[in-house]
Amino acid sequence: MEVTRGRLDAAEHDDPVLLRALGTLARWEGLDPQRRRQVAEAAGKLRAAVVHVAIVGDFKRGKSSLVNALVGQRLLPTGVVPVTAVPTLLRWGEETAVTVRFLDGTADATLPVQALAPLVTEAGNPGNRRGVQEVVVDCPAVLLREGLVVVDMPGMGSLHVHNTQAARAFLPRIDVAIAVLSADAVLSEAEADWLQALDREAVRIAVAVNKVDLLSAAEREEALRFVRDGVGRCVGAEVPVFPLSVRQALDGDPAGGGLGALRTWLREQVQAQRGAIARARAARVASAALAEAQATLGVERAALALPEEQIARVRQGLERTLAALEDDLAQLGAFLRERCRVTVDTEVAAAVDRLRADLPTVLLAAEDDAQWPELEASAAVRWRQAMAATLRQALADPADRSRARMEELLGRFLRDVGDLFQVELPPLATVGEPVPLPEIRVEGTDEPGAVAMGVRALRRVLPGSLGRAWRDRARRQAAADAADRLGGRLRYAATGALAATVAAWAEALVDSGRSAARALVGAADRAAAALAAGAADRVEVARRLEERQAELTLVARQLEAATPASPSPGGPGGS
Secondary structure, eight states, rough: OOOOSSSSOGGGGGGHHHHHHHHHHHHHTTTTTHHHHHHHHHHHHHHHOOEEEEEEEESSSSHHHHHHHTTSSSOOOSSSOOOOOOEEEEESSSSEEEEEEETOOEEEEEEEGGHEEEEHHHTSSSSTTTTTEEEEEOOGGGGGGTTTTEEEEEOOOOOSHHHHHHHHGGGOOSSEEEEEEEEEBBBOOHHHHHEEEEEEEEEEEEEEOOOOGGSOOEEEEEEEHHHHHHHHHHHHHHEEEOOOOHHHHHOOOOTTGGEEEEEEEIIIIIITTTTHHHHHHHHHHHHHHHHHHHHHHHHHHHHHHHHHHHHHHHHHHHHHHHHHHHHHHHHHHHHHHHHHHHIIIIIIIIHHHHHHHHHHHHHOOSGGGGGGGHHHHHHHHHHHHHHHHHHHHHHHHHHHHHHHHHHHHHHHHHHHHHHHHHHOOOOOOOOOOOOOOOOOOOSSSSSHHHHHHHHHHHHHHHHHHHHHHHHHOOOOOEEEEHHHHHHHHHHHHHHHHHHHHHHHHHHHHHHHHHHHHHHHHHHHHHHHHHHHHHHHHHHHHHHHHHHHHHHHHHHHHHHHHHOOOOOSSSSSSOO
């Protein structure tokens, strides 16, 4: 889908050398289709000097509300539960209109804005059952007039696996990222994880700390200092941090809820430098595509040089090698799922048992039973944080082992294919980072005062020692029940978060390995077809492959000449 439309005079931003390299790679036979789409999109953005500014964060951080505030219209649906299910791209347009692109490649254009919610929300499109890949909204917003496409992303830590997968799939298309944190829960370990993933993809990053209106002045400064220090450690560079109250901005606060500083940064550090940002992104995309093209061309040339009687045996060997890789990938996914089950049976169960032993003691020690709801709410926060830390520690070793195993499998596959065709192949794919663990959310167990009211009622009707004994038993049972309920909710939330993480991570691993393998198989198939066609065709194909090798050599030189110095991750700005 074309999303680079804008009101631009972009000729001054064109890089003809880099565009020629991208053009060659976009037409390259044998590249993975997804890779070709990335190359074509990077070329389009470079030509028009357009950048994708992605609003990224966990759910319930105010991402969609921030997009609405930036464009000055309440276009995107918002809510207190996971809302955005697919990427939603806002670009410049004279009239507001909606275009949807489906996973099967079809599109439906010029829908009314009322069509958004049924397409992009979890409530309107649960599980993305309508098969939406992305939605583009034309919008006459000043911010979008000069080359910005603002992307509302699904939550990075959503308990809905497909939401996390959609967010992960969009990462390679991000040019600039605005990471949205919340002032009442700043920079969790999960957020630190995906900030590092953003740093590897985005050319420039900023951080927006929303809901600062909930804090006192002193608390606000402490929170911002914590965020600046933590983000700096994550990305290894100073990143601008913008305190915001999106609610106040949308309600028409004269100060704009702090939005003015973020808009200034977007104008001065993104719009004014969009040509350099687009070039940096294009160079990264082209380099990855070039490595894949070189590997596939190496296999195709080597296969064509084999004696005709040997090609069938080599092709059979390639099939066996591919089948072995598929088996290994399936075993790797099974390993991750088994680690998930073991972690639930051991770490999660043990943490829940500790909570059930700890919470009654805390509740029974309270002087006033009316304090119980507050104590339960505090315990929910404390135990979900402890559970998240436990799960991350439990997943660290399987994640490292899985990544290492994936790299080993791909390396072995490349060596085996190289041996079959008697050619040395360069690395073809990189293994993605583990999917961040979603935030574990657990609420208190009862409406405020319910337990306390029941115990106080017993006090009034049962006098004497019998009454005291009965009340003590009732308090102990109520405390145990509260611990059981909270423990059950903790186990449910932790199990869901863990399952979502493992499923997305396993899929990412298997997909990366499978796409790498199939690119090489396709190259071998093309060579086999040329051999089967006859000697004259073989000579012609060999000549064409030599020309293609010369093209790749030229592309490599073009990239070397065009590769820009990377812009700083954030640039000046922020507080």
